[in-house]
Amino acid sequence: xxxxxxxxxxxxxxxxxxxxxxxxxxxxxxxxxxxxxxxxxxxxxxxxxxxxxxxxxxxxxxxxxxxxxxxxxxxxxxxxxxxxxxxxxxxxxxxxxxxxxxxxxxxxxxxxxxxxxxxxxxxxxxxxxxxxxxxxxxxxxxxxxxxxxxxxxxxxxxxxxxxxxxxxxxxxxxxxxxxxxxxxxxxxxxxxxxxxxxxxxxxxxxxxxxxxxxxxxxxxxxxxxxxxxxxxxxxxxxxxxxxxxxxxxxxxxxxxxxxxxxxxxxxxxxxxxxxxxxxxxxxxxxxxxxxxxxxxxxxxxxxxxxxxxxxxxxxxxxxxxxxxxxxxxxxxxxxxxxxxxxxxxxxxxxxxxxxxxxxxxxxxxxxxxxxxxxxxxxxxxxxxxxxxxxxxxxxxxxxxxxxxxxxxxxxxxxxxxxxxxxxxxxxxxxxxxxxxxxxxxxxxxxxxxxxxxxxxxxxxxxxxxx
Amino acid sequence: xxxxxxxxxxxxxxxxxxxxxxxxxxxxxxxxxxxxxxxxxxxxxxxxxxxxxxxxxxxxxxxxxxxxxxxxxxxxxxxxxxxxxxxxxxxxxxxxxxxxxxxxxxxxxxxxxxxxxxxxxxxxxxxxxxxxxxxxxxxxxxxxxxxxxxxxxxxxxxxxxxxxxxxxxxxxxxxxxxxxxxxxxxxxxxxxxxxxxxxxxxxxxxxxxxxxxxxxxxxxxxxxxx
Numbered sequence: 001x002x003x004x005x006x007x008x009x010x011x012x013x014x015x016x017x018x019x020x021x022x023x024x025x026x027x028x029x030x031x032x033x034x035x036x037x038x039x040x041x042x043x044x045x046x047x048x049x050x051x052x053x054x055x056x057x058x059x060x061x062x063x064x065x066x067x068x069x070x071x072x073x074x075x076x077x078x079x080x081x082x083x084x085x086x087x088x089x090x091x092x093x094x095x096x097x098x099x100x101x102x103x104x105x106x107x108x109x110x111x112x113x114x115x116x117x118x119x120x121x122x123x124x125x126x127x128x129x130x131x132x133x134x135x136x137x138x139x140x141x142x143x144x145x146x147x148x149x150x151x152x153x154x155x156x157x158x159x160x161x162x163x164x165x166x167x168x169x170x171x172x173x174x175x176x177x178x179x180x181x182x183x184x185x186x187x188x189x190x191x192x193x194x195x196x197x198x199x200x201x202x203x204x205x206x207x208x209x210x211x212x213x214x215x216x217x218x219x220x221x222x223x224x225x226x227x228x229x230x231x232x233x234x235x236x237x238x239x240x241x242x243x244x245x246x247x248x249x250x251x252x253x254x255x256x257x258x259x260x261x262x263x264x265x266x267x268x269x270x271x272x273x274x275x276x277x278x279x280x281x282x283x284x285x286x287x288x289x290x291x292x293x294x295x296x297x298x299x300x301x302x303x304x305x306x307x308x309x310x311x312x313x314x315x316x317x318x319x320x321x322x323x324x325x326x327x328x329x330x331x332x333x334x335x336x337x338x339x340x341x342x343x344x345x346x347x348x349x350x351x352x353x354x355x356x357x358x359x360x361x362x363x364x365x366x367x368x369x370x371x372x373x374x375x376x377x378x379x380x381x382x383x384x385x386x387x388x389x390x391x392x393x394x395x396x397x398x399x400x401x402x403x404x405x406x407x408x409x410x411x412x413x414x415x416x417x418x419x420x421x422x423x424x425x426x427x428x429x430x431x432x433x434x435x436x437x438x439x440x441x442x443x444x445x446x447x448x449x450x451x452x453x454x455x456x457x458x459x460x461x462x463x464x465x466x
Numbered sequence: 467x468x469x470x471x472x473x474x475x476x477x478x479x480x481x482x483x484x485x486x487x488x489x490x491x492x493x494x495x496x497x498x499x500x501x502x503x504x505x506x507x508x509x510x511x512x513x514x515x516x517x518x519x520x521x522x523x524x525x526x527x528x529x530x531x532x533x534x535x536x537x538x539x540x541x542x543x544x545x546x547x548x549x550x551x552x553x554x555x556x557x558x559x560x561x562x563x564x565x566x567x568x569x570x571x572x573x574x575x576x577x578x579x580x581x582x583x584x585x586x587x588x589x590x591x592x593x594x595x596x597x598x599x600x601x602x603x604x605x606x607x608x609x610x611x612x613x614x615x616x617x618x619x620x621x622x623x624x625x626x627x628x629x630x631x632x633x634x635x636x637x638x639x640x641x642x643x644x645x646x647x648x649x650x651x652x653x654x655x656x657x658x659x660x661x662x663x664x665x666x667x668x669x670x671x672x673x674x675x676x677x678x679x680x681x682x683x684x685x686x687x688x689x690x691x692x
Contacts, residue, residue, distance in 0.1 A: 294652075
């Protein structure tokens with residue numbers, strides 16, 4: 001399953017290879033420096049020995065020279081010293097070399113002799129360092145010493161380098177490749193886990209090893225995101241279902257009426273009344289769509305352009321004025337108890353819309369002869385508005401749900417009442433936009449109590465800005 | 467007969483507007499882009515203009531701005547798919563007289579155009595408004611029908627004032643809500659109906675010919691006769 005190209009693409013492998021190359025270069029430089037320093041040191045040692053011999057042999061009497069040369073030769077157990085005495089014309093006089101090396105000028109200064117010298121009784125030439133000095137007698141004394149030691153050191157260092165590198169780099173690379181397999185395998189696992197998610201199985205999550213490493217962190221982030229996506233998809237699906245459900249009823253009724261019109265041609269009463277009812281149905285449908293659009297518009301709204309200082313009491317008074325006749329027609333006692341004189345930061349249009357919706361809802365669900373009360377009071381952090389009605393109330397299990405878009409209560413409230421479920425969603429969107437908070441509860445009479453805290457709730461504000 | 471210029475790039479919407487306005491006895495010219503629209507509007511001596519907010523060439527806002535800069539005061543009904551309050555404010559601030567969001571009901575559009583046509587002709591200087599035997603004193607904020615004074619709540623007076631100012635015109639519930647309360651959202655149809663109902667009880671007592679008429683499917687109209 002893991003191909004070599006995958007290995008190469010893996011970040012770990014690439015890092016290991018780059019690091020390995022750097023390590024090799026660095027080792028070579030290091031060994032090179034060691035070699036160069038050793039070479040210099042050993043050359044100096046050789047030079048000193050050669051110079052010392054030369055000083056000794058040139059200083060002693062000419063007659064004792066062959067004897068001294070022999071003694072030097074005898075002392076040279078490893079046979080690395082070359083000595084030769086030649087006459088003025090270069091002819092052999094004494095010593096263990098046959099001729100003066102061509103590349104050695106008779107200046108008494110040490111020169112490197114990479115070609116070596118012709119030694120008696122030795123077939124191979126060894127690289128050497130040496131000097132040639134003219135004696136007072138006119139003869140030429142040649143002293144040289146093999147540098148094979150230096151070469152041996154170089155060989156040792158080269159070997160050390162090769163061994164060292166092969167023992168570190170090769171296992172290092174193998175280990176690195178093995179190490180890089182693991183994250184790569186994890187990525188493959190994640191890939192395999194994502195496949196069904198991409199095909200719509202949103203309940204699945206990425207595997208987390210529990211070691212808390214980088215891959216785990218990433219997987220946890222993706223899992224959080226998947227959770228949010230799942231929630232949203234489920235919500236959208238719920239909304240779609242609800243919309244379809246909600247619109248089917250008026251559309252079916254509309255179709256039935258049109259069908260009847262087609263069949264009977266309006267009958268005795270003519271077209272007008274049926275057409276009127278059709279228009280009412282279509283209007284209701286359009287209202288519902290308008291409300292839906294309004295909610296998404298509000299949810300998209302991120303502007304604070306319409307915000308300003310708003311007299312909450314005045315807004316509530318206007319809402320009361322707007323709905324008082326409607327309540328009276330339904331024989332509902334509609335009271336406004338406002339003791340709030342402060343101004344709040346809000347969008348007056350949206351605030352009016354929100355409280356209108358709450359009041360309209362309360363009136364709608366309160367039976368004739370009931371009570372609806374709008375109560376504004378001051379709390380420590382700011383004003384609070386309660387809309388209390390004597391209707392059937394909202395079951396505690398459904399209080400969160402009714403704030404969601406297009407929710408429809410299954411019991412308690414009449415399903416046939418048009419527009420239910422949208423009003424509260426609009427209010428919820430407006431309240432969220434302001435950073436306020438809305439609570440749904442019940443009151444002594446068993447009806448609903450909707451409370452709006454008109455101050456910026458830190459958590460709600462964070463939610464709104466998200 | 468009023469002359470109306472329709473500046474609208476969408477042929478279907480334009481057809482709807484032209485048909486509906488022509489049916490109500492107006493002479494309607496249609497142009498489908500902003501540049502030509504501006505030319506016609508400046509030179510054409512129209513009584514009202516419907517102007518699409520988003521147009522190819524010259525944008526609706528640019529047209530209305532140029533029009534007002536040129537000193538043309540023809541009333542303009544902005545028609546736009548943008549329903550945001552900000553957009554409405556922008557449209558009205560640029561010089562539009564009214565703002566209608568797409569999609570719209572034709573009678574709503576016609577009602578708004580007719581109000582604009584009427585507003586253009588009438589002057590707002592009057593302090594006493596009269597329709598048949600109904601009389602509204604705008605300074606005293608009092609109303610009388612025939613000889614008797616009507617006891618109106620402030621909100622009822624404002625409602626009646628809007629109806630009287632636009633007497634003979636059909637006002638939709640949305641138009642009434644916008645004019646009386648000054649808010650732009652849908653308060654639910656029966657709220658306005660209830661307010662009209664209470665006003666009607668006071669303005670049209672039994673025995674007198676009714677002044678407030680219900681226009682089926684559209685809204686209300688205040689007039690001396692049906």
